[in-house]
Amino acid sequence: MRKVCAKLVPKTQGKVKDSAIRPIPHSDEIPIPTFHELPDISDNEHCPSDRSSDANETNSDYEGTSSVPQRFNQNELNDLTRDLNLSKKAAEVLASRLNDKNLLEQGTKITFYRTREKDLLPFFSQEDNLVFCHEIRGLMKEMGLSEYIPDDWRLFIDSSKRSLKCVLLHNGNKYGSIPLAHSTKLKEEYNTIALVLQKIKYHEHQWLICVDLKMVNFLLGQQSGYTKYPCLLCLWDSRDKTHHWVRKDWPLRENMDVGEKNVINDALVEREKIILPPLHIKLGLMKQFVKALDKDGPCFEYIGVKMPQLSTEKLKAGIFDGPQIRQLIKDPAFINSMNEVEREAWTSFVAVVENFLGKHKAENYVEIVNKMLNSFKSLGCNMSIKVHYLDSHLDRFPENLGDMSEEQGERFHQDIKIMEDRYQGRWDIHMMADYCWSLKRDCLKKHSRMSRKRSFRSVE
Ligand SMILES: [Zn+2]
Structure with missing residues (x-):
């Protein structure tokens, strides 16, 4: 019995040693x-499996190049x-x-x-x-x-x-x-x-x-919070709800004069340097989508069940982060909890995330964004500043938006x-x-x- 053990020990040690020198992923x-x-x-040009096609998994992890x-x-x-x-x-x-x-x-x-x-x-x-x-x-x-x-x-x-x-x-x-x-x-x-x-x-x-x-507000000297004129490019009136979803063209913001139109400080950087942030636009869209859901309906309920870590306050306010949105996008059951209008809005939102706000920009992105805006309107979403940037300033998103993700x-x-x-x-x-x-x-x-x-x- 002892003999067997003595034989086994070095073998085992050898194995441990082999695995210990392998690169840790x-x-x-x-x-x-x-x-x-x-x-x-x-x-990899020096893959050892080229030499030993019958190598088992353990051996193919070992990549020796020279005996010296x-x-x-x-x-x-x-x-x-x-x-x-x-x-x-x-x-x-x-x-x-x-x-x-x-x-x-x-x-x-x-x-x-x-x-x-x-x-x-x-x-x-x-x-x-x-x-x-x-x-x-x-x-x-x-x-x-x-x-x-x-x-x-x-x-x-x-x-x-x-x-x-x-x-x-x-x-x-x-x-x-x-x-x-x-x-x-x-x-x-x-x-x-x-x-x-x-x-x-x-x-x-x-x-x-x-x-x-x-x-952006700090950088351009704009007043923070829910102001009447929050847009850095035009004089979109955030309070003029009757014209939201109807009017796309608003008077351009010619300059950033201190004391006018919610500008309270000198701009610290040039306006042209500001990129509209894709991630925050995405979070903003999600917020409007969730806020527009029927709070007693199965879709809203489903999110609560699926994400117990999310507080009721955050859920009601539609405050999600990137990974949480990704989780819902990947979940096939989520879509089954929706009625037709909700499904239209959600699928068109996912299309915008995948074809415009992420790494990939589809050629027909204008069409995709407009489809989403229409379905958000049908769902009864509010027009927020982030939605407004898509609605009125789609041309101001950089060409290589994916590079800026x-x-x-x-x-x-x-x-x-x-x-x-x-x-x-x-x-x-x-x-x-x-x-x-x-x-x-x-x-x-x-x-x-x-x-x-x-x-x-x-x-x-
Ligand atoms: Zn604007």
């Missing part, structure tokens, strides 16, 4: 966008720690373990990770409760971007009562997003936004701006969350620089397996 669950466009895993071990140099180890999304401390542990096995090239420093962000630190400052990047051109260069063109980027400002974040998103979403400014102390108000724009030197770069409509902004939230946890919510220049370090890539070698990161330079 960590980033499949938590994708971290970085600064390189990465090759798709499917175009190759040691890691610093750049390779840096990229590995990025792919595995390791903290400074974890990276140091990994380096130390590899060193114990003599797997590091001479000159590779284990302690490098303690201060790995140091080359990026000089681009960040901290003043008056605000951490920000004061030299974006230099930062981009240091991160490995060969050419920085401001028009390729858009500014995303996310604010709440708790924090204010500015992020640069790449138009086309090819590169990772860069945190530009952050504060947990500054209040969300006109003067604060003005200060932040000044610190990040907005006027030198003049990026397009994609923000929710509350932030806010999905990347949503993803940035997820990514930065890991960093926030790691730094225990302590936003400082080290955290901002370390996040940017994690987006860099030091080797331009194509790996057979990589995390789905996006970063700066293209991998050969």
